[in-house]
Amino acid sequence: MRAVPGRPEGFALVTGASRGIGAAIALALASDGWPVAINYRSDATGAERVLSEIEQRGGRAICLQADVTERGRAQELIREAEGQLGPLLVLVNNAGVRADELALNISDEQWDTVLATNLSAAFELTRQALRPMIRARFGRVINIASVVGPRANPGQANYAAAKAGLIGMTKTIAVEVARRGVTVNAIAPGLIETEMTAGLPDRLLAAIPARRAGTPEEVAACARFLASEQACYVTGSTIFVDGGLSA
Amino acid sequence: MSTAATEEQVEQVVVEALASFGAERDSISREATLESLDIDSLDLAELSQIVEEKFGIELKGSDVAEVKTVGDAISLILERAA
Numbered sequence A: 001m002r003a004v005p006g007r008p009e010g011f012a013l014v015t016g017a018s019r020g021i022g023a024a025i026a027l028a029l030a031s032d033g034w035p036v037a038i039n040y041r042s043d044a045t046g047a048e049r050v051l052s053e054i055e056q057r058g059g060r061a062i063c064l065q066a067d068v069t070e071r072g073r074a075q076e077l078i079r080e081a082e083g084q085l086g087p088l089l090v091l092v093n094n095a096g097v098r099a100d101e102l103a104l105n106i107s108d109e110q111w112d113t114v115l116a117t118n119l120s121a122a123f124e125l126t127r128q129a130l131r132p133m134i135r136a137r138f139g140r141v142i143n144i145a146s147v148v149g150p151r152a153n154p155g156q157a158n159y160a161a162a163k164a165g166l167i168g169m170t171k172t173i174a175v176e177v178a179r180r181g182v183t184v185n186a187i188a189p190g191l192i193e194t195e196m197t198a199g200l201p202d203r204l205l206a207a208i209p210a211r212r213a214g215t216p217e218e219v220a221a222c223a224r225f226l227a228s229e230q231a232c233y234v235t236g237s238t239i240f241v242d243g244g245l246s247a
Numbered sequence B: 001m002s003t004a005a006t007e008e009q010v011e012q013v014v015v016e017a018l019a020s021f022g023a024e025r026d027s028i029s030r031e032a033t034l035e036s037l038d039i040d041s042l043d044l045a046e047l048s049q050i051v052e053e054k055f056g057i058e059l060k061g062s063d064v065a066e067v068k069t070v071g072d073a074i075s076l077i078l079e080r081a082a
Helices: A020-031 A044-056 A073-085 A108-136 A157-180 A216-227 B007-020 B041-055 B061-065 B070-081
Strands: A011-014 A036-040 A061-065 A088-093 A139-144 A182-189 A238-241
Touching: A011 A020, A011 A073, A020 A036, A020 A044, A020 A088, A020 A139, A020 A216, A036 A044, A036 A073, A044 A061, A061 A073, A073 A088, A073 A108, A088 A108, A088 A216, A108 A139, A108 A157, A108 A182, A108 B041, A139 A157, A139 A216, A157 A182, A157 B041, A182 A216, A216 A238, B007 B041, B007 B070, B041 B061, B041 B070, B061 B070
Parallel strands: A011 A036, A011 A088, A036 A061, A088 A139, A139 A182, A182 A238
Antiparallel strands: none
């Protein structure tokens, strides 16, 4: 039997980890023994809360404020974290924003903001993160995409473009680095109960075969698997965590 | 900042790197083409990284794209180190 390659020492960086799906992923990875860098843009209180919960459970984490859309910030952020936690081996590109509007009414700013955070920042972080991962012959990039992108959702042309872009990027980078033990996958959550999805119409629930919204923990369970040594042969995939919505 | 690198040191680092990428050690010579050693663009990207770590020399993708043989790679690094 072929052995599952072991996990070298390193840490996980989760962007947008002060709340919602990002926070749940940070907690899940920490409980698997990963030291976690909790990145946040503005919610310092939320990030501190995640940090103390990880520490209470005996894990190790740090909080790092950074707007990931700032040019050059990705490299600084990774260096800052590496100074404290060793090489970056798991990157979870979770930071995301919405600016919903019918395509007819989407402003330049709404388009640019959504693409910058949900797609360009993920690329920039991935490009930087691949360096230590390739050298370590181990790495996990997990991109939090969405069912929106693979599927239509009126009012979210910008979001759909960014998330579909993320899935395309995931596949290509996965193929480029596969033989270095680095996997790149996407998770496509459906409707998940978070602050970001608050206020979405109830009619959406009727369209979900499971007849309920998902939880951040259900998405985090998937991320935890993808980050594990056992997932070493899963790459370039998009895993839907959506209660059957896209089936 | 670049550290002074001797030709011998550079050659050793390049040979070690290529071998770690899967090139057969006996086939690695200055005249050997990267293609014949089955060294591709990902390997070259990692070689650039190793060179940066060891000698503090930054190689651009466009420079590396011109490299055809092991000897070309060594010369390029020495040129940048000078």
